[in-house]
Amino acid sequence: MGKPKVDYSLYLVTDSTPAILGDRRLIDVVKEALGGGVTVVQLREKTGDTAELISKARELHALTQSYGVPLLINDRVDVALAVGCEGIHIGQDDMELSTARKLLGPDAIIGVTVSTVDEALKACEGGADYLGIGTVYATPTKTNTKEVIGAAGVREILARIDDAGHKTQTVCIGGINESNLQRIVFQCGTAKKKLDGVAIVSAIMAAEDPDAAATRLGRLLRNPPAFQVDTRGAGSDITDAQSMVALAPSVVQRVHETTPLSHNMTNIVVQNIAANVALAVGASPIMAGYGEEAPDLCKLGGALVINMGSVDPAGLANYLKALRAYNLAGRPVVFDPVGAGATSLRREAVKTIMANGYLDVIKGNEGEIKTVFGNSQEQQRGVDSSSTLDASQKAKLVRELAAREKNVVVMTGKTDFVSDGVRTFAIDNGHEYLGLVTGTGCTLGTVISAAIAPRKTDRLGAVVAAILHFEIAAELAASQPEIRGPGTFVPAFLDELYRIRLATAGGDLVCDIQEK
Ligand code: 3NM
Ligand code: MG
Numbered sequence: 001m002g003k004p005k006v007d008y009s010l011y012l013v014t015d016s017t018p019a020i021l022g023d024r025r026l027i028d029v030v031k032e033a034l035g036g037g038v039t040v041v042q043l044r045e046k047t048g049d050t051a052e053l054i055s056k057a058r059e060l061h062a063l064t065q066s067y068g069v070p071l072l073i074n075d076r077v078d079v080a081l082a083v084g085c086e087g088i089h090i091g092q093d094d095m096e097l098s099t100a101r102k103l104l105g106p107d108a109i110i111g112v113t114v115s116t117v118d119e120a121l122k123a124c125e126g127g128a129d130y131l132g133i134g135t136v137y138a139t140p141t142k143t144n145t146k147e148v149i150g151a152a153g154v155r156e157i158l159a160r161i162d163d164a165g166h167k168t169q170t171v172c173i174g175g176i177n178e179s180n181l182q183r184i185v186f187q188c189g190t191a192k193k194k195l196d197g198v199a200i201v202s203a204i205m206a207a208e209d210p211d212a213a214a215t216r217l218g219r220l221l222r223n224p225p226a227f228q229v230d231t232r233g234a235g236s237d238i239t240d241a242q243s244m245v246a247l248a249p250s251v252v253q254r255v256h257e258t259t260p261l262s263h264n265m266t267n268i269v270v271q272n273i274a275a276n277v278a279l280a281v282g283a284s285p286i287m288a289g290y291g292e293e294a295p296d297l298c299k300l301g302g303a304l305v306i307n308m309g310s311v312d313p314a315g316l317a318n319y320l321k322a323l324r325a326y327n328l329a330g331r332p333v334v335f336d337p338v339g340a341g342a343t344s345l346r347r348e349a350v351k352t353i354m355a356n357g358y359l360d361v362i363k364g365n366e367g368e369i370k371t372v373f374g375n376s377q378e379q380q381r382g383v384d385s386s387s388t389l390d391a392s393q394k395a396k397l398v399r400e401l402a403a404r405e406k407n408v409v410v411m412t413g414k415t416d417f418v419s420d421g422v423r424t425f426a427i428d429n430g431h432e433y434l435g436l437v438t439g440t441g442c443t444l445g446t447v448i449s450a451a452i453a454p455r456k457t458d459r460l461g462a463v464v465a466a467i468l469h470f471e472i473a474a475e476l477a478a479s480q481p482e483i484r485g486p487g488t489f490v491p492a493f494l495d496e497l498y499r500i501r502l503a504t505a506g507g508d509l510v511c512d513i514q515e516k
Contacts, residue, residue: 002107006070006109008039008040008170008197009197009198009218010040010214010221011039012042012201013173013200014026014044014205015141020205026056032209032211034063034064036217036218038069039069041060041070043056044075053079057071057079057083057085072089072111073085073089074089077100088110089132092112097110109129110128112130113131113173115134115153117156120161133154133157134174135149136148136172136176137150137175138175141201150355151183151188158189158193173200178213180357181221182224183227183358187404187406204217226329226330227330234250235247235461236458245513247464251451251462256281256501261284262305263286263294263304263322264285264288265319265322266309266445268310270438270439273443274439274445274446278443278446281501282501283302283447291321291325293322301453301454302331303450304323304331306336306353308338308350319353323357326357331453332452333360335363341370354372358407360407360408360452361408361409363412363445365412366411391516398411398419399422401419405421406421408459408463410448415427416428416430418460420459425464425516427464427467427468428514429468429471429513431478433474433477433483436485447469472500473496473500474489474496476499
């Protein structure tokens with residue numbers, strides 16, 4: 001007969017707990033899910049007598065067979081043998097793979113849950129047909145998960161089994177739903193190895209209409225995410241600093257011509273200057289912190305800035321609503337994780353934001369970027385930063401974070417580092433007064449949002465252009481004879497942002513940028 005070829009793309013894992021199933025019958029919910037296009041079903045029952053389980057499995061198998069979909073049994077080799085279904089799924093604490101294979105034979109489908117590279121390599125070497133990689137995100141459906149590994153952890157596993165030459169198929173599991181499916185699949189994949197599917201419990205099983213939910217999830221799987229389009233426009237082939245600089249005037253010009261909306265969710269200290277900076281560079285600012293407005297605002301062709309300068313739980317809920325709206329609309333989002341490591345609330349907020357949406361650009365100082373990367377041991381003091389990494393370490397950090405998130409990362413400082421995970425630049429423009437005026441650093445996020453909103457230009461190129469525009473304006477402002485300090489600097493800085501915009505056609509900016 002041979003091993004059946006399995007489509008793992010939309011993998012349903014059942015759950016009979018009342019919190020998920022309610023008063024419905026398992027078989028009815030699975031039938032609806034099959035109608036909506038799930039491609040594999042795993043029967044996962046953690047309680048109940050064996051006879052009862054076998055009869056449930058038998059009934060389900062007749063159903064899945066009528067849809068041409070394989071049925072796998074969680075953990076219970078005996079049940080799979082009794083009903084003659086296509087295979088099993090085993091966790092790390094279940095029967096060992098080699099024994100299960102002996103009992104079930106070469107044609108059975110056997111999947112293994114893995115959460116580390118070692119477990120994954122071992123399962124591949126042991127002849128697993130597929131891996132269930134997780135837990136991607138913490139989920140109330142399974143609270144005893146060993147490790148929450150995020151998209152980054154899944155990526156690492158995919159990369160390592162691919163390096164080792166294994167062709168084992170893969171799905172990921174844990175907390176996947178309609179709002180995050182496309183981003184998770186996008187961020188989990190490496191250039192060479194993509195996931196074969198996603199495994200889902202509650203987003204289908206607990207849905208009011210499992211057929212419709214599965215249909216929507218399947219559609220999301222088959223289509224690229226909205227945020228993935230158009231991030232590599234003109235200039236995406238540029239690798240040298242001089243060509244990057246040459247691209248900058250067109251970016252500044254495009255903001256001037258299109259007046260993109262810059263939707264800022266930012267703290268009160270920064271709102272006024274951010275709005276003025278937006279106007280100076282030719283964007284149209286709106287300071288709107290209420291998430292319910294985002295579904296309307298995201299349709300206006302602009303970009304969102306989430307600046308968590310004074311985050312609180314209500315603010316966080318608003319960020320998440322706006323992030324979702326902008327991601328769904330395929331409009332760019334800039335994240336400024338202000339003071340990310342300063343308090344546990346902020347550290348948690350960073351995690352929550354990153355787990356709930358795709359961020360086109362993450363901009364922060366060294367300590368903030370370290371926290372976002374997740375390796376910050378030391379407690380950050382306030383929102384100022386003390387430098388510890390050398391230049392090559394900074395370049396490596398932004399490159400690795402950008403590669404992991406598949407976005408653009410900016411680390412500000414005396415020298416700024418910016419990367420899209422492949423190309424990395426260090427920019428030495430700027431002036432110390434920028435660090436002496438509250439909120440100016442935050443307004444760089446606003447300028448970046450304006451630069452990436454019109455798209456068409458390579459996203460990294462647009463971010464570099466925004467940094468150059470911003471920092472050269474600071475240099476020009478500080479060099480005016482009447483500027484005596486940070487106070488007189490601010491109005492001159494606004495003037496220079498504005499003057500550079502009007503003068504960009506000339507394109508004679510003194511940029512100080514190097515390839516790293
Ligand atoms: N296994 P939901 S997480 C059954 O990490 C299961 O191995 C996991 O449920 C693992 O789709 C999980 O509702 C539950 O988040 C996934
Ligand atoms: Mg198990």
